[in-house]
Amino acid sequence: MSEHLLSATGLHLSFGAIWALDGVDATLWPGEILAVVGESGSGKTTLLHVLSGRSAPDAGLVAYRDTEGVAHNVHAMPAPQLRALHRSDWGFVHQNPRDALRMEVSAGGNVGERLMAQGARHYGVIRESAIDWLRQVEISPSRIDDMPHTFSGGMLQRLQIARTLATHPRLVFMDEPTGGLDVSVQARLLDLIRTLVARLGIAVVLVTHDIAVARLLADRILVMRHGRVVEGGLTDQVLDDPQHPYTQLLVSSVLQA
Amino acid sequence: MRPAHPEVLRTEALGKSFTLHMQGGVTIPVLRDLGLTLRAGECVVLSGPSGTGKSTLIRSLYGNYRADTGRIMIRHGGDWVDLAHADPRVVLAVRRDTLGYVSQFLRVVPRVSTLEIVAEALTSRGTPPDEAKLRARSMLLRLNLVPHLHDLPPATFSGGEQQRVNLARGFIPNHPILLLDEPTSSLDAVNRDAVVELVAEAKAAGTAILAIVHDMTTRDAIADRLFHLTPLREAA
Ligand SMILES: Nc1ncnc2c1ncn2[C@@H]1O[C@H](COP(=O)(O)OP(=O)(O)OP(=O)(O)O)[C@@H](O)[C@H]1O
Ligand SMILES: Nc1ncnc2c1ncn2[C@@H]1O[C@H](COP(=O)(O)OP(=O)(O)OP(=O)(O)O)[C@@H](O)[C@H]1O
Numbered sequence: 001m002s003e004h005l006l007s008a009t010g011l012h013l014s015f016g017a018i019w020a021l022d023g024v025d026a027t028l029w030p031g032e033i034l035a036v037v038g039e040s041g042s043g044k045t046t047l048l049h050v051l052s053g054r055s056a057p058d059a060g061l062v063a064y065r066d067t068e069g070v071a072h073n074v075h076a077m078p079a080p081q082l083r084a085l086h087r088s089d090w091g092f093v094h095q096n097p098r099d100a101l102r103m104e105v106s107a108g109g110n111v112g113e114r115l116m117a118q119g120a121r122h123y124g125v126i127r128e129s130a131i132d133w134l135r136q137v138e139i140s141p142s143r144i145d146d147m148p149h150t151f152s153g154g155m156l157q158r159l160q161i162a163r164t165l166a167t168h169p170r171l172v173f174m175d176e177p178t179g180g181l182d183v184s185v186q187a188r189l190l191d192l193i194r195t196l197v198a199r200l201g202i203a204v205v206l207v208t209h210d211i212a213v214a215r216l217l218a219d220r221i222l223v224m225r226h227g228r229v230v231e232g233g234l235t236d237q238v239l240d241d242p243q244h245p246y247t248q249l250l251v252s253s254v255l256q257a
Numbered sequence: 258m259r260p261a262h263p264e265v266l267r268t269e270a271l272g273k274s275f276t277l278h279m280q281g282g283v284t285i286p287v288l289r290d291l292g293l294t295l296r297a298g299e300c301v302v303l304s305g306p307s308g309t310g311k312s313t314l315i316r317s318l319y320g321n322y323r324a325d326t327g328r329i330m331i332r333h334g335g336d337w338v339d340l341a342h343a344d345p346r347v348v349l350a351v352r353r354d355t356l357g358y359v360s361q362f363l364r365v366v367p368r369v370s371t372l373e374i375v376a377e378a379l380t381s382r383g384t385p386p387d388e389a390k391l392r393a394r395s396m397l398l399r400l401n402l403v404p405h406l407h408d409l410p411p412a413t414f415s416g417g418e419q420q421r422v423n424l425a426r427g428f429i430p431n432h433p434i435l436l437l438d439e440p441t442s443s444l445d446a447v448n449r450d451a452v453v454e455l456v457a458e459a460k461a462a463g464t465a466i467l468a469i470v471h472d473m474t475t476r477d478a479i480a481d482r483l484f485h486l487t488p489l490r491e492a493a
């Protein structure tokens with residue numbers, strides 16, 4: 001018997017001769033932050049897409065347990081049901097916020113849109129909630145009617161996070177949420193993610209190539225190489241006492257994290 | 258009748274070695290067949306020359322290092338948990354409720370203020386934020402950390418100031434078991450005395466403490482007994 005929020009077994013996916021996923025198992029508990037680390041091309045983004053139903057695996061199973069405790073086979077779900085899941089229980093934070101935001105809609109509209117997709121109708125309530133979320137991600141509410149293209153990269157990423165979290169998802173997939181940002185902006189964003197996720201009790205699958213990000217945010221870590229998980233466990237244990245040769249190499253090649 | 262000072266931690270045949278794959282796979286044995294018990298209200302100080310594995314033992318007990326063999330039995334709530342074989346979720350629960358650890362160096366979280374870092378040790382266990390901040394402030398003051406530092410992130414603090422933040426965070430939740438790795442190494446005499454006082458209070462409240470302390474005065478002031486580690490000399 002398991003109360004896993006998400007559980008994946010035997011995931012395989014090839015692109016031509018390349019096994020992007022070569023027999024991956026992964027589980028996630030409610031409220032847990034799981035980091036997926038590994039070198040470029042190791043299959044991290046592919047894993048995130050397969051876990052979230054965005055790409056289908058060649059083989060293997062992904063099961064999601066809903067709020068009623070009912071398990072669903074993510075890749076056997078009818079498309080409308082999967083889309084509804086992405087609108088309600090789940091969220092996805094892309095490395096490039098432009099992939100998620102509607103650039104021709106105001107900042108407030110970007111947050112409000114997600115709320116409306118979930119069924120909110122009352123304009124005043126939606127606007128109040130949008131203001132509240134902008135504030136939570138440290139964007140001045142006075143910017144609510146501004147277009148995203150007037151925002152900096154760090155602000156865009158914070159707007160994407162506001163848009164994603166506004167609907168109170170239980171599970172959020174994040175792909176390099178701090179990639180492409182300069183270091184001081186990264187620190188602020190990480191602190192924000194850490195605080196919000198803890199307060200809302202959200203479970204997160206976090207893909208990052210940055211060991212320091214994983215150490216700061218994640219309860220548990222999976223180390224990927226060539227489409228396989230070579231090592232997994234408690235974050236600080238895996239990073240401070242790595243067992244697998246590849247993990248030892250990975251940890252030794254970063255400055256003190 | 259329950260004993261006044263029940264066992265709260267017990268290792269059974271604990272073994273730990275390191276295999277260094279980047280150095281040709283050489284294996285360094287550090288702990289072998291180690292049996293240690295710790296009772297509520299006592300302070301045991303680890304002794305032994307540099308490199309014998311004192312820090313390795315403490316980190317293994319915290320689950321920061323992975324034990325190769327043996328068991329690490331910890332009294333957690335009403336149960337015994339074998340931390341060497343526990344699921345990561347259980348290890349995290351044991352750390353939250355039962356097992357505290359003060360490492361030699363503070364690992365700083367960017368942008369988070371000192372007060373919040375210390376208060377978080379309480380809020381993560383359900384204390385309301387206002388009460389947590391109040392208690393955090395008074396704990397920092399007991400460790401002589403001046404008020405204007407409380408609202409700054411500790412990244413720029415001196416070694417001794419950072420160590421006191423670490424100590425405040427370690428002592429404030431009143432864990433039943435506390436592991437201390439050289440908690441006074443960068444402190445002056447006044448602050449060492451503050452730590453000796455905190456240890457005495459924790460012991461009186463029933464906390465079991467396992468510590469590494471090199472300074473003889475501090476050691477004599479806190480230790481109920483010593484646990485000696487001897488070097489393993491063995492070919493790899
Ligand atoms: N749509 C695709 N078509 C062809 N090959 C693909 C496709 N998606 C991924 N791959 C290949 O699969 C492998 C894994 O890619 P993936 O994007 O999962 O890596 P990653 O670990 O996220 O890397 P990075 O850290 O660089 O983002 C790579 O060799 C990649 O070239
Ligand atoms: N993460 C690690 N990876 C590899 N070897 C390690 C690791 N941690 C400790 N060791 C090795 O284990 C042995 C014991 O080290 P440890 O730090 O436990 O000693 P110690 O008794 O605390 O010494 P000191 O009094 O100098 O702090 C040393 O040979 C050390 O190099």
Ligand SMILES: [Mg+2]
Pocket residue numbers: 044045046
């Ligand atoms: Mg990627």
Ligand SMILES: [Mg+2]
Pocket residue numbers: 311312313469
């Ligand atoms: Mg040591």
